[in-house]
Amino acid sequence: GEDVEQSLFLSVREGDSSVINCTYTDSSSTYLYWYKQEPGAGLQLLTYIFSNMDMKQDQRLTVLLNKKDKHLSLRIADTQTGDSAIYFCADFTGGGNKLTFGTGTQLKVEL
Amino acid sequence: DSGVTQTPKHLITATGQRVTLRCSPRSGDLSVYWYQQSLDQGLQFLIQYYNGEERAKGNILERFSAQQFPDLHSELNLSSLELGDSALYFCASSPLGRTEEHSPLHFGNGTRLTVT
Numbered sequence: 001g002e003d004v005e006q007s008l009f010l011s012v013r014e015g016d017s018s019v020i021n022c023t024y025t026d027s028s029s030t031y032l033y034w035y036k037q038e039p040g041a042g043l044q045l046l047t048y049i050f051s052n053m054d055m056k057q058d059q060r061l062t063v064l065l066n067k068k069d070k071h072l073s074l075r076i077a078d079t080q081t082g083d084s085a086i087y088f089c090a091d092f093t094g095g096g097n098k099l100t101f102g103t104g105t106q107l108k109v110e111l
Numbered sequence: 112d113s114g115v116t117q118t119p120k121h122l123i124t125a126t127g128q129r130v131t132l133r134c135s136p137r138s139g140d141l142s143v144y145w146y147q148q149s150l151d152q153g154l155q156f157l158i159q160y161y162n163g164e165e166r167a168k169g170n171i172l173e174r175f176s177a178q179q180f181p182d183l184h185s186e187l188n189l190s191s192l193e194l195g196d197s198a199l200y201f202c203a204s205s206p207l208g209r210t211e212e213h214s215p216l217h218f219g220n221g222t223r224l225t226v227t
Contacts, residue, residue: 033215042113042201042220088154098144098167099216101154 002026004102006089011108018076020105022089025070029091032065033099034074037086046074046087076107084109114138115219117202123225129190132222136183136204142166143185144205144216145177149198160185161207192226199223 003025012018024032033048049056049063049072056063062075076083089102114137124130136143145157147170156169160179171177174192179185189196200223203216 035218042115043203043218044113045215045217048215090154098156098159098169100156101146103153 002029002091002093002100004089004091004100006087006102006105008103009106009108011110012079014079014081014109014111016079018074018079018083018107018109020074020076020087020089020107022072022074022102023070024072024089024091024100024102026091026093026100027070028093029070031092032063032072033088033090033092034061034063035088035090035101037088037104039085043088079107079109081109081111083107113217113219115202115204115217117200117219117222119222120220121223121225123227124192125227126192126194128192128226129188130192130224132187132189132200132202132224134185134187134202134204134219136185136202137217140204140206140217141183142205142207143179143183144203145171145185145187146201146203146218147198148201148221149195152198154201157187189224194226197224197226 034046035043060077064073086104088104090099116135141162144159147155157171159167177187199221201221203218205214
């Protein structure tokens with residue numbers, strides 16, 4: 001079955017770049033997503049990438065996809081304290097018609 | 112604001128009871144998805160409805176059921192509740208539901224269920 005893995009924690013200093021990594025196993029994944037969850041809140045869609053793309057940039061966010069290695073990363077430039085949250089990677093497979101989520105990476109931004 | 116509305120925000124009930132969680136999708140979205148988020152299981156897909164019909168099923172217990180009404184809102188019914196059912200239940204919606212088409216899922220803020 002599908003499996004999506006992420007490291008549990010990441011700590012960075014304010015102003016630095018953050019890189020959150022994700023690996024997935026399903027080779028039929030068509031879209032890969034990043035969601036952000038702040039304490040007590042829902043899942044906020046940050047960005048997503050189609051599986052035939054290598055990179056997508058959206059303001060401070062850069063998504064890199066290595067389809068051969070099934071590796072996805074999210075880079076946040078100039079990380080701010082407001083970026084502190086849990087970040088979920090998810091893959092969408094058309095056959096299952098659902099998103100499979102990773103365990104989430106808790107990003108802590110220190111002053 | 113994602114446009115997906117879930118009620119109630121919090122629910123506290125006792126073991127053995129039955130509850131109903133409600134979701135209103137974004138305007139124009141035909142698909143509704145239900146997810147359960149718990150500390151030990153993470154985010155688990157439960158079930159999807161598209162335009163009133165069940166489209167995909169995940170790790171949904173037999174004690175749980177859902178439906179989507181003609182006005183496209185959805186309800187998740189949880190019965191014979193156990194302590195382990197305590198979790199955050201999310202609803203998500205998207206415009207489409209067919210496997211050959213795709214659009215992002217937008218999530219509501221969830222209903223936090225506590226079973227005592």
